[in-house]
Amino acid sequence: MSTQLSTTTAPYIPDTAPFSASQRAWLNGFLAGLYSTATAYGAPAATAQAEAKIPLTILYGSETGNTESLAKKTAKAAENKGFEVKLESLASYNKESITEESDLLLLTSTYGDGEPPDTAADFYEFIHSDSAPRLENLRYSVLALGDTSYAEFCKCGKDFDKRFEELGGQRVFDRVDCDVDFDEPFENWQSGVFEKLSANGSSNGAAVMEPEVEAEPTYTKKNPFPAKITRHFNLNGEGSSKETHHIEISLEGSGLSYEPGDALGVYPKNCPEYVVSLLEAVGLEGSVPVNGKSLKQALIEDYEITKLTPLFIKAYASLVDDAKLKEFAGNESAKLADYCWGREIIDLMTDYPYSFDSAETLVSIFKKLQPRLYSISSSPRAHDGEVHLTVGIVRYVSNGRSRKGVCSTFLSDRCCDESLPIFLHYNDKFRLPEDTSKPVIMVGPGTGIAPFRAFLEERQSTGSKGKNWLFFGDQHVASDFLYQEQLDKLQKDGFLHRLDTAFSRDQKEKVYVQDKMREAAAELFAWLEEGAYFFVCGDASRMAKDVDKALHDIIAEQGNMDEAAAAAYVKQLKADKRYGRDVY
Ligand code: NAP
Secondary structure (H helix, E strand, O other), X not given: OOXXXXXXXXXXXXXXOOOOHHHHHHHHHHHHHHHHOEOOOOOEOHHHHHHOOEEEEEEEEOOOOHHHHHHHHHHHHHXXXXXXXXXXXXXXXXXXXXXXXXXXXXXXXXXXXXXOOHHHHHHHHHHOOOOOOOOOOOEEEEEEEOOOOOXXXXXXXXXXXXXXXXXXXXXXXXXXXXXXXXXXXXXXXXXXXXXXXXXXXXXXXOOOOOOOOOOOOOOOOOOOEEEEEEEEEEOOOOOOOOOEEEEEEEOOOOOOOOOOOOEEEEOOOOOHHHHHHHHHHHOOOOOOEEOOEEHHHHHHHOEEOOEOOHHXXXXXXXXXXXHHHHHHHOOOXXXXXXXXXXXXXXHHHHHOOOOOOOHHHHHHOOEEOXXXXXXXXXXXXXXXXXXXXXXXOOEEEEOOEEEEOHHHHHXXXXXXXXXXXXXEEOOOOOOOOOOOOOOEEEEOOXXXXXXXXXXXXXXXXXXXXXXXXXXXEEOOHHHHOOOHHXXXXXXXXXXXXXXXXXXXXXXXXXXXXXXXXXXXXXXXXHHHHOXXXXXXXXXXXXXXXXXXXXXXXXXXXXXXXXXXXXXHHHHHHHHOOOEEEEEO
């Protein structure tokens, strides 16, 4: 039997055809595959079907890396379903290409009080500008990450979702807003999106070979490693009003490895005394069973039972038949937020008592206990098999009750004789330059010094020749100069070329790190001109913004630029990955 191989020139979709570039690309690929090779029986080669993949663009705006990891999961799932995936951070995405997209998934977090994450800021500004292009060719869906403790919950994702629709885009699957416990809503969104895209014929449905799945580390966020704290001590001296612990944790047997700039996830447990007080307030016995354990153990291990938010007040008011509470809960969030300040859930339950009829009803109003992320303060090359943290221990008195940070006091008071559930949170956006000859400028007041101890240890361990400059600040030089001895030694050993400190309460006027930056403006700009990388870590609400302003001012003044030119200079630093921020 002869094999009739026929080849004909495949039809070609001209540029003038009413399709976007990516639609033309797909159609031409599909038609080329259909016509270029015939099988023995004349049917289009099976590979044509598999090769004619449908383009799907996945863009993400990520601050701490959670959104980036979800975007990568979505990309992998999409490839398994036969899509031709383009996965890109909004930071590097060519925004004008948006008009070429036909199927787009956008995942973004919301940062601070409703702002886009740094990596999404430029695209956000573009798409919300009057010159934003029409998007009639676009089918899209948005996944928004946020925290219901903040009034502007998921605002960035909501804004993108609304704006794409205003520009003519077609929403193929409703936006999903995720709180801090995002795994389940993310899975629901992802499966819903693929169902819609496949139904729309946006996927050829060709089940391709399952690609090699990268070997996931044994221990992950869903399966944390039971670690041991090997050492911890208070870094603050006599008379300090702060308590900052240096904590050393063994990674032996975990198979886990990390890089400076990464964070460590820690699953805390609640304070048993707080749980006892809560049980008294709600009139339930700690011994009653719930979800396979005693109620007391469940409250210690599984639920967020301290942080009071406007959302919680509303949920509690819907349960409690108390007219006063219902009236109070009807206030706008800002008023409820005022009540929340300096109070915890136990205060609400004491002010508006309610006897719960069952343990199940009680636990149903709490969110699941979430892990906390801490910037790692060690280099793995300086401390083999260990990971160090620098943790501000939160203790204060308010409304007549002493308060404790859940995770910080779990680390300092309650977990030395039991295992500490940990996982690694990789942060590729916050890394030392690969070229170790590049200068590095680090601004890290308070516990913001954490990743810069890691950076300096790394630069020393690798014999980096690049210059290092640290701006550090805290309240008093005598009691709050964190890692002073180690910093002195790094200076003597030639790995800390400049150290500027700002001890805010050692004089009448406050002195902050940005004041020290301005004093050294000429040299700081000279370092930038030499190609220096600039990093900030610490408080996001005020410090990070003030440091950013100071940086812009220094560049304008020293570079003899106007505001717009200085902003462009900073934008280029970010584009070149030379301006890293790890702030929250
Ligand atoms: P802190 O409260 O930030 O205080 C450190 C120093 O910063 C103090 O001298 C303080 O002065 C000063 N400061 C206050 N406002 C400032 C401003 N607008 N600009 C510059 N400096 C300012 O230190 P901390 O207790 O260690 O808290 C650190 C904060 O950073 C926490 O909110 C923590 O959650 C966060 N943090 C984030 C990361 C991360 O994102 N990876 C890592 C570590 C810490 P005064 O108090 O005298 O005003």
